[in-house]
Amino acid sequence: xxxxxxxxxxxxxxxxxxxxxxxxxxxxxxxxxxxxxxxxxxxxxxxxxxxxxxxxxxxxxxxxxxxxxxx
Amino acid sequence: xxxxxxxxxxxxxxxxxxxxxxxxxxxxxxxxxxxxxxxxxxxxxxxxxxxxxxxxxxxxxxxxxxxxxxxxxxxxxxxxxxxxxxxxxxxxxxxxxxxxxxxxxxxxxxxxxxxxxxxxxxxxxxxxxxxxxxxxxxxxxxxxxxxxxxxxxxxxxxxxxxxxxxxx
Numbered sequence: 001x002x003x004x005x006x007x008x009x010x011x012x013x014x015x016x017x018x019x020x021x022x023x024x025x026x027x028x029x030x031x032x033x034x035x036x037x038x039x040x041x042x043x044x045x046x047x048x049x050x051x052x053x054x055x056x057x058x059x060x061x062x063x064x065x066x067x068x069x070x071x
Numbered sequence: 072x073x074x075x076x077x078x079x080x081x082x083x084x085x086x087x088x089x090x091x092x093x094x095x096x097x098x099x100x101x102x103x104x105x106x107x108x109x110x111x112x113x114x115x116x117x118x119x120x121x122x123x124x125x126x127x128x129x130x131x132x133x134x135x136x137x138x139x140x141x142x143x144x145x146x147x148x149x150x151x152x153x154x155x156x157x158x159x160x161x162x163x164x165x166x167x168x169x170x171x172x173x174x175x176x177x178x179x180x181x182x183x184x185x186x187x188x189x190x191x192x193x194x195x196x197x198x199x200x201x202x203x204x205x206x207x208x209x210x211x212x213x214x215x216x217x218x219x220x221x222x223x224x225x226x227x228x229x230x231x232x233x234x235x236x237x238x239x
Contacts (some may be wrong), residue, residue: 024200025164025193031134 098205098216099197106207112192115168116185119158125235126207127159127228130193133174134165135201141220142178148229149182155236156209158182164193164201208235 022030029035038044052058100106106128109118129145131138145159159182165171171186187193196203199218206215206228215231217224 023190023194024198024203025130025132025187025190027201028132028134028166028170 097199097218098203099195100205100213100216102213102215104213106211106213107195109192112187112195113189114162114185114192115188117183118185119160119183121158121160123156123209125157125209125232127204127232128207129159129161129202129204130164130196130198131161131202132164133170137220138202139178141202142180144225145182146180148232152232152236157232157236160185162187162192164190206231206235209238
């Protein structure tokens with residue numbers, strides 16, 4: 001029983017070991033153009049239009065800007 | 072492991088998780104503290120003489136859009152106020168000198184720019200966002216910490232700079 005509890009504790013703690021904070025000054029790679037989920041503004045606006053037409057609302061696709069978390 | 076130990080270890084685990092999530096203070100440099108000696112951080116480039124000057128120390132990166140928006144404003148301050156004992160000091164946190172130079176080629180500026188290649192200085196300041204800037208008075212004390220950059224920030228910052236320049 002003791003061993004099982006200990007193993008459970010270790011299993012619960014294990015994800016924390018892989019957690020790391022990307023510092024604001026290390027976000028160069030995240031802000032890169034290639035990190036954007038969609039890179040074609042025209043396709044974006046077309047799908048946004050289709051979305052709006054079908055669902056009667058728009059937006060909610062995340063915040064503005066790249067992945068740099070600036071401002 | 073008895074029940075008490077189990078509860079203690081679980082609460083310690085949750086506590087460390089909460090501590091990891093809540094480390095979001097704005098910056099380590101606060102109003103009233105003295106600016107550390109910048110020559111001790113292995114910055115690339117030539118540091119200007121800062122003694123007796125009002126300094127706008129700006130952490131920026133070539134990949135940061137608001138930094139790009141701030142540069143013309145900073146350059147305007149430099150041209151307007153350099154003669155009165157003011158300087159902008161831009162500290163790039165770009166990973167490569169090439170990225171920084173490429174940006175500066177497109178956005179030429181008249182203020183000094185250095186690169187914090189090892190991220191020692193920016194880690195000491197521990198800023199929470201890019202860009203982040205600090206206003207330093209003539210005596211070398213941090214007087215203002217500012218985060219991000221919006222066009223509307225320019226006028227109050229300029230007023231602050233001018234009031235620090237008016238101090239002896």
